[in-house]
Amino acid sequence: MSVGVLSGRRVMIDPGHGGRFPGAVGPAGTQEKDVVLAVSKVLQADLVELGAEVRMTRSTDVEVAPGASLRDDLKARVDLANDWPADLLISVHANSAENASAKGTETFHAIKASDRSKTLAKLLQKSMIDDIGLTDCGVKASNFYVIKNTKMPATLVELGFISNPGEEQILADPAMQTRFGHSLSKGVADYFAVEAHVKPDGPSELPGDEGDLLAPGDPVEMLLIGQV
Numbered sequence: 001m002s003v004g005v006l007s008g009r010r011v012m013i014d015p016g017h018g019g020r021f022p023g024a025v026g027p028a029g030t031q032e033k034d035v036v037l038a039v040s041k042v043l044q045a046d047l048v049e050l051g052a053e054v055r056m057t058r059s060t061d062v063e064v065a066p067g068a069s070l071r072d073d074l075k076a077r078v079d080l081a082n083d084w085p086a087d088l089l090i091s092v093h094a095n096s097a098e099n100a101s102a103k104g105t106e107t108f109h110a111i112k113a114s115d116r117s118k119t120l121a122k123l124l125q126k127s128m129i130d131d132i133g134l135t136d137c138g139v140k141a142s143n144f145y146v147i148k149n150t151k152m153p154a155t156l157v158e159l160g161f162i163s164n165p166g167e168e169q170i171l172a173d174p175a176m177q178t179r180f181g182h183s184l185s186k187g188v189a190d191y192f193a194v195e196a197h198v199k200p201d202g203p204s205e206l207p208g209d210e211g212d213l214l215a216p217g218d219p220v221e222m223l224l225i226g227q228v
């Protein structure tokens with residue numbers, strides 16, 4: 001991949017959670033907010049090297065809307081992407097489940113996503129499975145707030161299950177975080193290589209206000225909304 005190949009492309013990276021919101025926490029104490037920030041920074045560095053303009057919704061351990069509610073924190077992420085405007089958004093998360101044996105990598109697009117969002121999700125998922133090799137849980141549709149309300153192709157990746165002791169170890173390993181970042185940047189480059197051939201977002205796919213799910217990442221977080 002040559003330097004400058006992503007010149008002029010605007011990518012918004014959204015490391016999930018941060019500050020008062022740790023996201024999922026693994027059995028050994030690994031916090032999702034730390035894992036996804038480390039992976040996002042590698043992704044950022046790779047994309048900058050390829051010539052892209054990159055912004056992060058956060059680049060330290062902070063809330064994006066300090067002191068605000070979870071919903072306003074999510075809205076702040078969406079606003080940063082929509083106001084720029086970004087060409088695409090990638091929200092980076094780690095998964096969690098009651099069942100400690102749940103495992104694998106999955107990627108989400110919104111339910112009424114454009115073909116471009118679906119293509120982006122597919123290519124990111126493929127790159128992570130090819131490079132990291134966790135169980136392939138596939139590409140799924142869900143109206144997570146940050147991917148439903150952004151106006152550009154958007155996807156939410158769940159790197160692996162932090163609630164699974166084996167995957168928690170992988171996610172907490174800086175070398176593996178670097179590999180995840182590289183695999184995502186490869187997926188982004190793959191996406192921009194084919195984007196022109198994929199139908200763009202149409203007006204009918206602009207977001208509405210109804211039916212949002214508040215959670216940015218995983219089912220467990222949705223259940224915790226009332227407690228945040």
Ligand SMILES: [Zn+2]
Pocket residue numbers: 016017023024032093094216217218221
């Ligand atoms: Zn999350």
